[in-house]
Amino acid sequence: MRLLERDHPLAVVRDRAARAAEGGGRLVLLAGEAGIGKTVLLRTLAEELPREQVLWGMCDALSTPRPLGPLRDVAHALGPGVTTLLTDGAPPHEVFAAVLDALRARPRTLVIEDLHWADDATADLVRYLGRRISSLPLLLVLSYRDGLAADHPLVPVVGDLVSLPDTRRVQLAPLSRGAVEQLCAGSGLDAGEVHRRTAGNPFYVSQIVAQPESRLPASVREAVLARAAVLDPEHRRCLELLSCTPEPVGAALLAALGVPPATVEALVGTGLVDRHGDGLAFRHEIARSAVLDAAPGPAVDRHAAMIAALEATGGDASVLAHHSAAAGDVPRVLRHARAAAAEAARSGAHRQSAELYRLALEATEQITGNHEAPATALVEPTTRAELMEALGTELYLTDRLAEAIDVLTRAVGLRRELGDAVAVGAGHRTISDYAWYHGDGAAAAEHDRAAREILAGADDPREWGFALANHAYLAAHRGDGPGAARAGQDAQQIAEELADPALHGTAAIGLSIARLLGGDVAARTDLLDASATGVRRKLDELATAPVSNLAHLDVEQGRFAEADAVLADALALSERLDVQICTMWQRGVRARLRLLQGRWAEAEEDARAVLDRGEMPLGRLWPRLVLGVLTARRSAPPDNPDLDVGWRIATGLDAPAALAAAVAALAEQAWLLRRPDPRLAEPVVARLLAEPFSGRGQTLAPVRRWSARMVAAGLPPLPPVPDGPEPEDHADEGDRPYERALGLWDSGEPADLLAALPALDELGAAAVAARFRARLRELGVNGIPRGPAPATRANPAGLTARQLDVLGLLVEGLSNADIAARLVISPRTADHHVSAVLAKLGVRSRGEAAAAARRMGVRA
Template sequence: MRLLERDHPLAVVRDRAARAAEEGGRLVLLAGEAGIGKTVLLRALAEELPREQVLWGMCDALSTPRPLGPLRDVANALGPAVRALLADGAPPHELFAAVLEALRARPRVLVIEDLHWADEATADLVRYLGRRISSLPLLLVLSYRDGPAADHPLVPVVGDLVSLPDTRRVQLAPLSRGAVETLCAGSGLDAAEVHRRTAGNPFFVSQIVAQPESRLPASVREAVLARAAVLDPDHRRHLELLSCTPEPVGGALLAALGVPPGTAEALVGTGLVDRHGDGLAFRHEIARSAVLDAAPGPARDRHAAMIAALEATGGEASVLAHHAAAAGDVPRVLRHAPVAAAEAARSGAHREAVELYRLALGATVEDDRATRAGLLEALGTELYLTDRLAESIDVLTRAVALRRELGDAVAVGALHRIISDYAWYHGDGAAAAEHDRAAREILAGADDLREWGFALANHAYLAAHRGDGPGAARSGEDAQRIAAELADPALHGTAAIGLSIARLLGGDVAARADLLDASATGIRARLDELATAPVSNLAHLDVEQGRFAEADAVLAEALALSERLDVQICTMWQRGVRARLRLLQGRWAEAEEDARAVLDRGEMPLGRLWPRLVLGVLAARRSAPRENPDLDVGWRIATGLDAPGVLAAAVAALAEQSWLLRRPDTRLAEPVVARLLAPPFSGRREALAPVRRWSARLVAAGLPPLPPLPDGPDEPGATDGPADGAWPGRERARPYEHALARWDTGTAGDLLAALPVLDELGAAAVAARFRARLRELGVHGIPRGPAPATRANPQGLTTRQLDVLGLLAEGLSNADIAARLVISPKTADHHVSAVLAKLGVRSRGEAAAAAHRMGVRA
């Protein structure tokens, strides 16, 4: 079929290929509906280039996609290092680094088709390459169907990639009526009617023009089936057999399926199938689906034939599992699905691993408890890695019951320890403690010293966060003694986390080095969570104990590590901690950006703790809204954890909001607050310092005070480090707290001196209180602060929020804003809410009016 009305998009892609070879890599996102001609356009480009320069990978429409399917398609061309790592199931970060190195060798064009069917690992790969594209002589072209649902996994991937500076998005449009007339010339077809029926879809037009003697079909399906109808029954049967797999069918598989050369020629003659190497492939997924849906007889028979041929020719486990499920072949599902799931997990395709483990579980019989327990344990891990903690805990609880029936005490104890860990991430401190207790009770008497050591290490971690320094020290040291006896560096590093947290909370800054050593152990041992968890905790404690320079350095390294290893819980936690750090440093726009990014990334409650508290505090300081959902959610998460340091920060946030609103907050009288303030705990002095200040301010404002705060150190001999305010450079490091300290002195001079700081921060609600206080003191000529109509960036709006405000002024809905900015609808909702809060307005109309006053346009 002729390539019409594609000169401009082809020129764009051709230009990007030339620039990639000469100036550094480029990325093209090629979007359009099914049949719009994405593949035809890319083939036209490929024909202009040396064959060895073009790499072509496909994402398949399998029920569960092949992990890294496109990479497997091009692995041979990338060299032996990539092939070996792929075959060995190497961790994604090692495999991706090898791919990157292979692509540096010479200019290439890497096409990945049908990204809307990509597995999770492939999505991670294109993100990885996209972020590094400028360092490669590579044109990376990703084709996909546009208009996916808001919750489609492709949406955040495209959102990430389209924002990269070297990315160009190309949208293919339907053919015009004139182009359809050109294609229909000499066929006797009514071009206007063809254009009306096809809406200018090139694939549909091509099917109609190829059979002008037939009646005009009503759909693509009819056009495809009319072309298949010319085949004799035997050839058509083979076409229908091939339609049950979306992948190209190689020569060996054709032979195993009994497709003779003459039949292959006849199938190519229909125009529905093309030659693909020594095999065949459907020209388009539309054609394959049409043939598949119309094929007579039970589909399971075709899938059964396909799986037998695949087994004979060494097919991939994920493809075998797909056909076994479609054939209803339970033994083969049990044979292939767990293998495919494990391969998917190793590749980083954790969503696909979940589906494959579920498929295997569905094929097991109820009385095969050992098999079911093993599959449930593997599924629980993958659910955790895909941010489905509640499901993960439920699945692992079912595994506990099966292991208990099997009399496997060690497995039961180990599962309780794992569930304890996941419950903590889920924000359920009580459940974490209960499972921790159960694990230690069982494993203390079991004959497995290593599992007992890990149970002690977990207890040390939880005890440290509860502020039980002595308990954490005892368990952590016992675990490390076991690690020494077993010569187990992984256990030693894991135990060091809780032990070091307890030491840091007790004032022993030398424990920082132990956390860094534990992370290094994890990196050497390829234990991703051990590599990232120590630095996650270190960054948090550096922030809370005022070591801001050290926190910045640790966070930079930790985030790079967690992103590289794709440990989502640690990435979320670290970026949330950075949001907290930026809040304390007075870098509020950056704090908000980090917080929003975390909330868009996942649902894990522990990871969302700091972002919610940060956003809630910012809202209170900027506009003091009467409803503050972010602070409400942050409070719920904080009270679910048994972590006094975190709870103290949430109490301080509620007290600050109460002071700003001049109204009591009944939550501050709840028993959880009294329990926080009554007993000693490690790190108490630093944690409670902000609570003490806000308690005093509440009393001064005539509001109900907090319960009495204790005095003195946690226990005899304990030290908490310097009292709040004694850290070097605290005033410079914490501008907002320094400004609030001037409120406490109450002098007119101090209040006036604080106003520029508050105005610069965008703390409009707080500044309003200062100005009201000054008026009460009889001060005249109080600076009014920056006027919204004359400020370039009112209320501290981020660059993205200014974009959103401009689109609000145009009257766009949240969905339209999301589409215009290529962000998820959830992200658009967050940004709109933030804009309304910062501007102190209650409706989109008021925001639009404010935008017009300020001269903000889209």
């Protein structure tokens, strides 16, 4: 079919390919509805490039896609290193690093089709390459269907990629009526009617135009089936057989299925399938689905034939699991889904791994519930328990903590029935860990207690050591320094006896937190050493958890310079290892740091990025408190949902540091609103202020200051905060501009209040500045400087109306060319506008401009 009305998008992709060949990598996001011509356009481009330069991978419409399926399609062209790592099930960061090295060698074009079907690991891979694209001689083209639901996994991926400076999004539009008329010329078809029925979709048009002698079909399905109807029965049977797999079918599989070369030629002749490497693939998923849905006879037989051929040719476990489930072959589902789940987990496709483990677990239930099954077919309870435990881990890694805790609780019950005390204790320890991340301090403590009671008497010193390490960690966060020290030291002694560096490093986390809270700054080194052990041993959580905790303590204890350095390294490490829970926590801690440093725009950007990324309550603690405090300081609204959520998370944890921060935030809001907050009179606050805990002086210092301000404002006082010396504050005087301004409020002198106003206005703390000005008026001060006008606050960069329009389109993710088309201006003028917007906002990239726009209230 001729390529019509695609000159502009094809020119864009050609230009990007040329720039990439010169050494500056480019990324193209090619979007459009099914059948809009994404593949045809990319094949046209590929034909213009040297064959060895083009790598082509596809995401599959499987119920659970192959992990890193597109990479497996092209691995042979990237060298034996990548292939070996994939075969050996290496961790994702090692595979990704090898791919990066291979792509540096020479100019390439890497096409990944149908990204909307991508597994998690493939999504992580394109993010990884996208962030490094400028250093590669690579054109990376990602095609996907637009109009995805808001909760589709691809939406945040596209959001990340479109904000990168080397990315261009290309949207394919339907054909015009004029283009359809050209395609229908000489066919005798009513072009207007064809355009109406197809809405200008090129694939739909092609199917109708291919059969001008037939009456105009009512649907594309009818058009597809009409083309299949010309095949003789044997050829059609083969077409129907191939339609049951969404993957391309290679030569070896075709042979195993008994599809002869003559049949291959006949199938290609229909125009429904194309040659793909040494095999075949349907031209479009629409055509495959139409043939599949219309195929006569039981689908089970076709899937059974496909299973036999795949097993004979060494097919992927995930593909075999797909066909086993479709064939209702429960024993094979168990075998292949379990293998595929493990492979997906190793590849970093944790969402797919969880679904496969769930599929395997359901298979065990079907087998167990089948009373007619032979005894040899029954599933051992140990196998069910292992599947539950593996599923729990994958649910945890995909931020589904409540489900993870539920399935692990069932696994513990099954292990208890089996009399496996060590596994029961280990299960309680794991649930304790997950409950803490879920923000349930009481459940974490209860499972911690159960784990220690069971494992103390079990003959497994290593599991006992890990139970002690978990207890040390929880005790340290509760402020129980002596308890954390005892448990941590006992765990490290076991580690030394077993020569177990992983246990030693894990125990160091809780022990070092307790030491830091007690003022022993030398414990920082132990946390860094524990992280280094995790990196060397390829234990991702041990690599990231120590620095996550160190960054938090550096911030809370005022070591801002050290915190900045730790966070930079920790975030790079967590992103590289794809430990999302630690990435969320670290970015939330950085939001807290930026708030204290007076870098409020960056604090808000980090906080919102975390809330957009995951649901883990512990990871959302600091972002919610940061956003709630910023809202109070900027406008002091009567309702503050972010602060409400932050309060609920903080009160769910048995952690004085989190609760004290939430109490201080509520007290500050009450002071700004001049309205009591009943939550500050709850027993949990009285306990926080009355009971001893490690690091008490520094933790309660902000609460003590806000308590005094509330009393001075005539508000109900907080419960008594015991006096005591505050430990040394490591932060420089200039590190905390907002706190410095509040210190001037505390002096009460008019000169100090006046001196604080410029800093408050610059920060954007409009509600606080209004409080200062009101106090100055009460003191009879004249000539009080006015604050920024409302329009200036809404548009602090002083953008013109046209620049505001451009900024809104940047939020929408449009390229400069798309902005030019939308605003009916020349591309050069659009370039000038975008450059001016970036300059006025003081940002370096389109992504940063979009983030600034959201802070200003500019929407797409």
